[in-house]
Amino acid sequence: PSAEAVAATRAREAQLVKPAGALGRLEEISEWLAAWQGKAPPTVSRPLVAIFAGAHGVASRGVSAYPASVTRQMLDAFGNGHAAINQICATFDVGLKVFDLAVDRPTPDITTDAAMSESECAATMAYGMEAIAGGIDLLIVGEMGIGNTTVAAALSCALYGGAPEDWVGRGTGVDDEGLARKAEAVRAALKRHEGHLADPLEALRRVGGRELAAMAGAILAARLERVPVVIDGYVASAAAGVLHALDSSALDHCVAGHLSAETAHRRLLQRLELKPLLDLGMRLGEGSGGALAAAMIKAAVACHTGMATFAEAAVADRG
Template sequence: MTEHFPLAALADLAALPARLPRYDEEAARAARDRQASLTKPPGSLGRLETLAIDMAGWRGTSRPQIRKAQALVFAGNHGICAQGVNPFPQEVTAQMVANFHAGGAAINQICAVTGADLTVIALDLDHATQDFTQSPAMTEADCLDALNRGAAAVDGAADVLLLGEMGIGNSTVAAALAAACFGGAPADWTGPGTGSDAAGVAHKAQVIARGLERHAGVSGDGAAILTTLGGREQAAICGAILAARAYRIPVLLDGFICTAAAAPLHVIDPALLDHCIASHRGAEPGHGRLLDAMAKDPVLALDLRLGEGTGAALALGLLRAALACHNGMATFAEAGVTGG
C-alpha cells in the first residue's frame, strides 16, 4: 500500500486532492514533441496521439509502455433488490463470480486478447447492503472497509488499471448515485440494466426517487452519497481509483455502473478523476449523460451494456496501439523523410 492508504476515516478523502500525485507536464510536453516528429501529418492519429501523451503525463516518462495491465472486477450484493428492481435473483452475482473464476465470461476472453491480468474480488456477497429506501445502504465503517479493500487490490507495479463490476441490482444503485451527484430526475438516469422492461424501468425510477427523498441531506457530500446510496463494489472502485492515482497509474473506467461508482469522487473534487479515461459510451441511457457531466470523452462507442470491465478491456487494445505507434514509429529524421 502507498503512504495514503489505508484511510482511517472517510473524512480523509477531502484532503487527498492536495496530496496525490499530479500530471507531469514536462513528460507530456516531451511526448507531444515526439508525436510532432513522427512520420505522419500532425494530429493524423487523432485520439491515439492524445492517449499516448496522457499516458506519458501520468507515468512520468516521455516513452510510456504497458508491461503490466491489471484488471479488477469487484462484485457485491444490494439491499435495494428487496424493492423488486432486478429481473434476476441475487444468487446470480455469486454464480457469475464463479463463471469469472472458471474463465467463462466475456471479460475473461477480452482480457486474454488484450493482455490484461484479471482478478475478481467478491465483497461479502452473503451480506447485502441495506435497502437505501429504508436506511443508508452502508455504515461508514462498511464503506471505509470496502474502499480500503479496493485500494489494497491495486498492484503498484501496473502501468494501467482496468476497472469493472458485477452485482445484481447495481444499475439501480448507479442511477441513484448519478442523480444524487449531478441532479435531474431519476428517470433521466434509469435504464434497463440486465433486462428490465418499460414497466420495470419506471419502477426503478420510482424506487430511486424514494431513496433520494429520504436521503436529501447528503447532497454535495461525495462520501455521504457513496455511503448512503452506494454498494461495496462501488466503494471498492473508488478505493482502487485513488490508489492508482497514488501510484501514478492511469485508469480505464468501464461503463455506466463503473463510472457512476466514481461520481462521488467527482463531487469531492473533479481532479480526483483526472487520471481516469472513459473507455466507452455504452447503451445504458444514463451513461452518455454521466460522461458529459464528468467531462469525459469516451474512447469507444460500441453499444455495450454488459459491465464486467469489458469496455475497459477493449479500450486497452487501443491504448496499446497508441503506445506502439508512439514508441515504435520512426521520426522524419530517422526515416530520411523530408518535411519533418
C-alpha cells in the first residue's frame, strides 16, 4: 500500500464540504483504494466482475437443489445477458467476464479423490491471474458452480476447523435431507484427506475446486498489479481464505462486498477479518453482491473526486 496516496487522499477528504467522517465507510473506501492503487485520487473507471465457473464431482452426491447441468446453462445465460449479474453490471456500468474452468469436465468427487492434481491446481491458479488483464482498476470476484458451497464448506472446515455442520448451509436451497448430505460429504472428504490438509494450498487442491483455485490466483495477482478486490459471497470468501491462511495480511487489498445469507459466511468473514459492505440477505453468487458493493465504491470515488472543498464552495468550516 502507498502511504503517500493515503496521505494525499486523507488531506483532500478533510477539505471537502462535509463534516469530517460524515461519509462513513465511503471515506474509508476512498483511502483504501488509494492505498492499493498507489494513486490519489483513486479511480473506479474500469471495474470488472469476473465470474469463475467450475463443475464438481461431489455434485452427484445430492448436495444441491439443482442438477449439475445448470452450471453450463448458466454460462450460456451470462453470455446472453439473461442473469441477475448482467442486469446489475448494466445498471452500474461494470464490466463482466466469465471464466469457464472446464465445466463440462467435473473435478473428481472430493469424498474419494483429490479435486485437482498439483499441476492442474497450479495451472488453474495461473489462469485465474488473467482476470486482471486489460487495465482494470477494481476486480469483483464471483463464481458459479453447482455443488461449490459444499466444496467451500470442506475447504473452510479444513482451514479453520470446527464441525462440518458449522460450515454447510442451504446453498441454492436444499432441504434438511440435502443439508445433512452436505455435512456428510464434507465429513467424508475431510476423513479421506486427513493428514494432508495442514498446508492451505494442499487443502485447496484436495477438497477445493477449480473456480476456487482460479479465484485465489486472481486475488493474488490483483495485489501484485495494484488492483483492489471486492470478494463476493461464501465460495469466493473460502477461496480467499486459502491466501489468508498462508498470510494473515494477504487480503488487505480486499473488501467483502456483502454478507451472504449462506449461514457460514458470517463465521468465515470473521476469520478473514473482513467487514462486509452490504447485508441484503442475498445468496445468489455470480458476483451479484460484490457488484452491488462496487456501486457503493463508485459513489465513494465520485464523492471524493467530485465534491468541492470548503474554500472552493465558499462554505464556512467549523469554528
